[in-house]
Every structure is written in C-alpha cells, then in structure tokens.
Amino acid sequence: MAALPADASSRALIRRLLRDYLARHRRGILLAVLCTLALAGLTALYPIVIQQGFDRFSNADPDLIWLLPVVIILVTCAKALAQFGQAVAVQSVVLRVIEALQSDLFRALTRADLASVVRDAPARHATRFTVDAAAIREALTKSINGAADILTVVGLVGSMVWLDWQMSLIAAAMYPIAIVPILRLGKRIRRASGGMQERMGETAAQLTESFAAARVVRTYRLEAQEEARAGRAFARLRESLFAIARTRASLDPTLEALGGFAVAAVLGFVGWRVASGQGTIGEFTGFVAALLIAARPARALGSLNAALQEGLAGLSRVFAVIDVPRQVRDAPDAVPLPPGHGRVEFADVGFRYDGTPDAALEGLSFAAEPGQTVALVGPSGAGKSTALALVPRLYDATAGAVRIDGADVRTVTLASLRDAIAYVGQDAVMFDDTAFANIACGRPGATAAEVEAAARAAAAHDFIAALPEGYRTPLGTGGGRLSGGQKQRVALARALLRDPRVLLLDEATSALDAENEALVQAALARLRQGRTTLVIAHRLATVREADRIVVMQDGRAVEQGTHAALMAGDGLYARLVRTQAFGGEVAAAA
Incomplete structure (x- = not known):
C-alpha cells in the first residue's frame, strides 16, 4: 500500500474501511442517514419560512402574524430532534468502528511474531490505540457529518435558487475558488500528521522508559539528564503539533474571507435590485439568511479534508500493523505434536x-x-x-x-x-488481576483446588493466603503488591499448573x-x-x-x-x- 500514489492509497484505505468495518453497521448508518435528511431539509426550510413570513404576513390580516413564531418554533424543535438523533446515531457507528479497529490491531499485535513486536517500544504500540484511534474517530465523525453538511448546503442552495436564481449564481461562483486552498492545505496536514504521531510515539516511549528506571535515575542522580531528554522530546512534539495547528489555523480564515466576498457581492447585487423595485424585502431577507446559514456547513466541509487526511494517516499506520505477514505460523500441512514424554x-x-x-x-x-x-x-x-x-x-x-x-x-x-510447554523467565510477568487469575492462566478452566495445589508446590500458598482477600486479591499493575521473589513463585505456580x-x-x-x-x-x-x-x-x-x-x-x-x-x-x-x-x-x- 505504501508504494501506491497518495490518492490511490487513500481510495484503497477508504474502500477497506467501508467494506470491512462500516458495512457491519447498516442499521446505524440508515438511522443516521434518515436523521441527516430530516436535519438538512429542516435547515433548508428556514430561509423560506422567513421569506414567507415577511412577504405574506406583512400584507395579510395582522391577526395571522402570530403564526410566524409558531412555525419557527415547530421547525426549530423538529430540527433539534433530528440533530440529536443524527449525533447519537453517528457516534454509535463511529465508536463501534473504532472498537473493531482497536480489537483487530490488538489481535494482530498479540499474534504477531515476537521479533516484530519487540522492534518498537510498548509505548509506541500504545499510541496507535490512542492517538491514531482519536484521529480516525475525528475523521469518521466529520466525514459522516460532512454528508449532512453537503445535504444542508444543497438544500440551502435549492432555497436560494427558489428565492432568486440570479443571486444564487453570484454566491455559487465563490465555492469553486475555495477548493484549491482546501486541497493544498489538506496535503500539508497529512504530511505533518505523520511526523506528529511519530513524535507522540517517541515521547510516550521515553516517558515510559524514564518512569520504569526511577530507582536508577535517583540513585545515579540522573534527574537533570532525564529532564533534559524529556525537554528535547517535548520540544520536538511541540514543533510537530504547532506545524499542524498553523496549517489548520489558515484554513478557516481563508474560507471566512471567501465567504465575506460572496456576501458582499450578493448584498451589492440585492441592494441594487431592491432599490430598482425588482425584488421584495422577504426575498432579500430569506436569501441573505440562507447564505449566512450555509456559511457554517460550508466551512465544516472545508475543514473536513484536513481531518480526513489526519485520519487516513492514522488508518494507514493501523492497517500497516494489521497487515504485517507472520513468519512464525502454522505450516500448511502442520499436524498436532505427536504423543511423547518431551525429548x-x-x-x-x-x-x-x-x-x-x-x-x-x-x-x-x-x-x-x-x-x-x-x-x-x-x-x-x-x-x-x-x-x-x-x-x-x-x-x-x-x-x-x-x-x-x-x-x-x-x-x-x-x-x-x-x-x-511452560516457561518462567528472569522477570516474572504479572497481570493486573487477582492472584488466582495469575496462576489459573497457566491452564484455563483449572479448579480452585488445582490452583491452590500448584501454589503450595511453588511455596506461594502462604503469602497468597495472607493477602487481604487471599487468592481473590488483585495484585495490581505488574504485581505491585508482591515482592520480586513472591512474583517469581506465582509465575512458577502458573508453570506447575500447566503440567x-x-x-x-x-x-x-x-x-x-x-x-x-x-x-x-x-x-x-x-x-x-x-x-x-x-x-x-x-x-x-x-x-x-x-x-x-x-x-x-x-x-x-x-x-x-x-x-x-x-x-x-x-x-x-x-x-x-x-x-x-x-x-x-x-x-x-x-
């Protein structure tokens, strides 16, 4: 995938995401689409309600004027309900997709060759579950919301055309001009995102290393050295984050300026038409309302490409890990280990x-x-x-x-x-679970009596029984409740239980x-x-x-x-x- 051109690679990533992850959630996507259609339609209805209110009620019986606030309240409430449904449906789908990606990534790492896992520090792997996942989540959310923004803009454009097609042409002329800076800035953000996430991994790895070496740092008085190393890492991370922030910061002002030109052109043209008696106040007010309402979804669509590029960069790294071929795997004609006594x-x-x-x-x-x-x-x-x-x-x-x-x-x-095979290494590995679970993982399904027998054989029963909850006592991260010798005996009990x-x-x-x-x-x-x-x-x-x-x-x-x-x-x-x-x-x- 890395050898593909950027656009081809992006299309391949998106197709894979749609096929392998989003396709599983058709019902949630359908609900989001229905709410999105309702939201876009009701938003597009606003300018027409305003135009009708000015043009009809102002010339009608004053007793009917009260209908305008009622209609606006009804439209607003319906829009709020659709907006809530759309937000909940979108997040439900997005978070399930992220959960599936994280599960597949974790499964790939736990089953990967040991050589490929130890090549990177654990903290670097962890950033893929946090930093990359956050970028993918934001890109997915904005992409799905982008569909709502597109429909909203289309609906508002329809309202503008219905109100005055000539003014619509003037406003529409500005949108193609905005495409060029959006695409250029998106490419810059994708490149910067790769560097930023690499710096995130480096910083996390260094912090983990420093905290793990706390005793050595204090004994050898390396505090200043570690602080200097951390300072350099923080500076590199700041530079990467600032590069993205600076590029992002230039996007909204660009779109804002283009939007200002569009509004100014429309106001000038509309003012001339109203002054010459070729339009009504209601048409003018409704059109300007549609134009201003369209500004927010238009800006959101402009920033969508930036978020999408960051998400694609994270997705590329996640899939790169998932797709690493395993060298240590079952041969095509592999058979179970034959009976024997272990020669x-x-x-x-x-x-x-x-x-x-x-x-x-x-x-x-x-x-x-x-x-x-x-x-x-x-x-x-x-x-x-x-x-x-x-x-x-x-x-x-x-x-x-x-x-x-x-x-x-x-x-x-x-x-x-x-x-x-059972293995006990120099550093006893303890999971953040109970003493019972740490031993029983040697043979899942073992009874309490079998676990206790293994603990007794490893001279671990007495100190486990003395824990506050005995075998049900959580041992803490890395077995923090136990001494080094106690952890070794629990690990040995695990091996003994495996028989x-x-x-x-x-x-x-x-x-x-x-x-x-x-x-x-x-x-x-x-x-x-x-x-x-x-x-x-x-x-x-x-x-x-x-x-x-x-x-x-x-x-x-x-x-x-x-x-x-x-x-x-x-x-x-x-x-x-x-x-x-x-x-x-x-x-x-x-």
Whole structure:
C-alpha cells in the first residue's frame, strides 16, 4: 500500500474501511442517514419560512402574524430532534468502528511474531490505540457529518435558487475558488500528521522508559539528564503539533474571507435590485439568511479534508500493523505434536536476528531426554536465552532443526506445541488481576483446588493466603503488591499448573531466598519426573543438580557433561566456576 500514489492509497484505505468495518453497521448508518435528511431539509426550510413570513404576513390580516413564531418554533424543535438523533446515531457507528479497529490491531499485535513486536517500544504500540484511534474517530465523525453538511448546503442552495436564481449564481461562483486552498492545505496536514504521531510515539516511549528506571535515575542522580531528554522530546512534539495547528489555523480564515466576498457581492447585487423595485424585502431577507446559514456547513466541509487526511494517516499506520505477514505460523500441512514424554533435540541449529551481521546461534547440537534436567550455561551473550526461545517457536531457527519427541517444531501446530510447554523467565510477568487469575492462566478452566495445589508446590500458598482477600486479591499493575521473589513463585505456580511436557526456566529461581529456593527446587524435582527441563541458571546449586550441562560460547556448545566431568576437563566451565560466575556460593561449592 505504501508504494501506491497518495490518492490511490487513500481510495484503497477508504474502500477497506467501508467494506470491512462500516458495512457491519447498516442499521446505524440508515438511522443516521434518515436523521441527516430530516436535519438538512429542516435547515433548508428556514430561509423560506422567513421569506414567507415577511412577504405574506406583512400584507395579510395582522391577526395571522402570530403564526410566524409558531412555525419557527415547530421547525426549530423538529430540527433539534433530528440533530440529536443524527449525533447519537453517528457516534454509535463511529465508536463501534473504532472498537473493531482497536480489537483487530490488538489481535494482530498479540499474534504477531515476537521479533516484530519487540522492534518498537510498548509505548509506541500504545499510541496507535490512542492517538491514531482519536484521529480516525475525528475523521469518521466529520466525514459522516460532512454528508449532512453537503445535504444542508444543497438544500440551502435549492432555497436560494427558489428565492432568486440570479443571486444564487453570484454566491455559487465563490465555492469553486475555495477548493484549491482546501486541497493544498489538506496535503500539508497529512504530511505533518505523520511526523506528529511519530513524535507522540517517541515521547510516550521515553516517558515510559524514564518512569520504569526511577530507582536508577535517583540513585545515579540522573534527574537533570532525564529532564533534559524529556525537554528535547517535548520540544520536538511541540514543533510537530504547532506545524499542524498553523496549517489548520489558515484554513478557516481563508474560507471566512471567501465567504465575506460572496456576501458582499450578493448584498451589492440585492441592494441594487431592491432599490430598482425588482425584488421584495422577504426575498432579500430569506436569501441573505440562507447564505449566512450555509456559511457554517460550508466551512465544516472545508475543514473536513484536513481531518480526513489526519485520519487516513492514522488508518494507514493501523492497517500497516494489521497487515504485517507472520513468519512464525502454522505450516500448511502442520499436524498436532505427536504423543511423547518431551525429548528435546537441537540438531545443528543456527539462528540470526534480523538486521544483525553475526549469528546468535551456530551449529548448536545437544539432546535432553525425558526426565532429564539440562542446564545451559556460559558467559553473557552466549545465546542461552535465544536457544530457549526457539523451543516454543518465539523465533524460528534459520538453520538446522529443533525437535520435540522426534517432530520438527516447525511442522506441528503452534497451539499443540505451546500447550506442551511452560516457561518462567528472569522477570516474572504479572497481570493486573487477582492472584488466582495469575496462576489459573497457566491452564484455563483449572479448579480452585488445582490452583491452590500448584501454589503450595511453588511455596506461594502462604503469602497468597495472607493477602487481604487471599487468592481473590488483585495484585495490581505488574504485581505491585508482591515482592520480586513472591512474583517469581506465582509465575512458577502458573508453570506447575500447566503440567507441561517441556519446562523452560530462564533463571527462574534467581529472586528466591535460600529457604524458598529449597522448597521450589523440591517441587521442581517432583515436576521433572518424566518431563524435560531446560534451565538457564547462574547459581551453582541449580547447575550441579542438572543431569547434563551444556556450556555455550558464541552460540555454540563448546562442552557437555556433568558437573564433575566438566570440572575434571578444566575447560570453560571450570574457569566459570573458579571465577565465581555462578554466584557467591561458588568458591565453597567448587
């Protein structure tokens, strides 16, 4: 779509919006159209009511003059009712369309490849749901209201022609002249809108980063540095917003000036005609009323293009995310993961992140048998976390194959593969929900007894039970009610509840104290029976218990074996142990 010319791209965006979103709300649109027709017709009736009032009632029985206020009140009330119905119907349709767009956008992001999601900061994604959605909502509202304005102007033009067709020609001559500045300013606003929304995303991302690093900022006295960074971001955002505001500000004065020329020309012509006895006061008053009433919808139509361009820019960004093709997806002939006990094999696996020249993994080969615990160790950047990410297909290997129970993970369905795996990372992820919900999401539909059993196995039951509402206590954003170690145990309970075939632990016990780590290790020992566990650990106690240790360096497995065998080999692993790379207890344990 980006390769299309601007007008072709706009038409494609509008067609897609009409086909995929607006077409679902035919009843709401029909109600809005009916109210719009009533509103336009009643507005166009005003000048005729005024003309008839002046010309008829002034020459009739004075007792009939009271009818004019009554007619005006009736027309006004009917117009107000139509205006209310139109506004409610339009907003009902627009907000439902925005809700559907936001749902589709969120669905696209939650199901997108991990690589495409982590490419942008979370705050940048969030702006698409707020800033872009607001621009699209305004454009939709003004576009639908624009139909009412068009009908209103058409009706008023009809009234003008009925009153005096010669004066109508003079007024109509000014409208084509206004098209040129409207189109030019609209293009400028669309270009400026792209820059503004980009600055919005940058600012939101920087603010999120600064607030997340609050402890580091205060500890290192970086307040002034962060304030300067934020100041620069705010300045760039202000410049982008001002560019749009300045362009918008020039639109209404332009239309106002053109409208003034039209009114002046009409008044001059009408004054000459009335003075020469060729028209009535009623025709003059009604025509001028129609011209002045038409000024508001005419200006609204002039600003419609600006709002439409901003909305199209936002719509383009939303659809660009929705349309990103997924690389990690089910193969056309994908089958469910075959039965088994979770044997994991890395066969000459290679992997390279997009945009990076060096391979993260290269020729990685090892096997983990059911019931075994295999520890991946090595210096930072060796590729341990990357290797773990290939098992549930968060990324796909670019060479070799990762197999579970003999099946290449790329040939089985993602649902069956991920249902067989549980993962606990370095940073325990907590949802803004109850303790029960945070554990139960490991296996939707689990009973309260099963959730409690998993919590007990992860040494989490006691502190959860001590919360104000026990398992029904909301944990807050990011699990704010819990300590780091408590969050890790809730995350581990979630994995235990899943009862997986393969368990992936990325330094999952790093935040536990010695007492709780011993309890969790005991629970993990029971869980590992008949299952495969791949663990990344920096604590020697965890590594020593592994059935096999795979020592990684530069994306390769340079050593494999038990703790005793690797110490006897006096290679990289032995050097890591001697340099206390596994924590403070290493020297004594070695």
